[in-house]
Amino acid sequence: MYKVKVYITLRESVLDPQGTVVKGSLHSLDFNEVQDVRIGKYMELTIDKTDRDIDAAVKEMCERLLANIVIEDYRYEIEECVAL
Amino acid sequence: MYKVKVYITLRESVLDPQGTVVKGSLHSLDFNEVQDVRIGKYMELTIDKTDRDIDAAVKEMCERLLANIVIEDYRYEIEECVAL
Numbered sequence: 001m002y003k004v005k006v007y008i009t010l011r012e013s014v015l016d017p018q019g020t021v022v023k024g025s026l027h028s029l030d031f032n033e034v035q036d037v038r039i040g041k042y043m044e045l046t047i048d049k050t051d052r053d054i055d056a057a058v059k060e061m062c063e064r065l066l067a068n069i070v071i072e073d074y075r076y077e078i079e080e081c082v083a084l
Numbered sequence: 085m086y087k088v089k090v091y092i093t094l095r096e097s098v099l100d101p102q103g104t105v106v107k108g109s110l111h112s113l114d115f116n117e118v119q120d121v122r123i124g125k126y127m128e129l130t131i132d133k134t135d136r137d138i139d140a141a142v143k144e145m146c147e148r149l150l151a152n153i154v155i156e157d158y159r160y161e162i163e164e165c166v167a168l
Contacts, residue, residue: 001119007126022127025149031141033132035085042091042126043106048117057115065109 002047004058006066006076009040014071040072054078086131088142090150090160093124098155124156138162 010016019037026034043066047054058076067074094100103121110118127150131138142160151158 009126009128019127022149026145029145029148031145033134033136033141034129034145035132036128036130038128040126040128042093042124043103044093044120044122044124045118046120048119050117052117057117061110061113061115061118064113065106 001049001081002045002054003079003081004045004047004054004076005079006043006045006058006062006074007040008043008062008067008072008074010038011071011073085133085165086129086138087163087165088129088131088138088160089163090127090129090142090146090158091124092127092146092151092156092158094122095155095157 016038019039022039023034023037026037045058045061047057050057055078058078062074062076063069100122103123106123107118107121110121129142129145131141134141139162142162146158146160147153
């Protein structure tokens, strides 16, 4: 069994209005030292072992469904774990 | 300057309907080996150095604004970096 952590972030060149709002809220809570906030998604997938190559499978999941690769970047970490 | 990565996930006991939908979509794309999907948020904050303790400040930001601690868990990593 694999535990896969996927991080999806907006590309640097894409505006992040949600992040801008959160930054404003942090400033109004008196955290004026916050210079920038970028908001992305984080997913944890639990995947069974198959004959398929796990790395290629996760890459395909990201490209076909999880990330919008026009405006988002993705990266992932794969951990193999023993089912209890 | 600090770069802070914040990971916000739903608590284990909380249902994740969005994750269930993504799992269904992955199955319909023929990724039947996916057992579970949990979706959370990922934030990158850029924070200036101040007299305030950075760890305590980030913890307070999470508890007061970024995470809903009733249903969500959070963890964060703080990296110190040199402004270029």
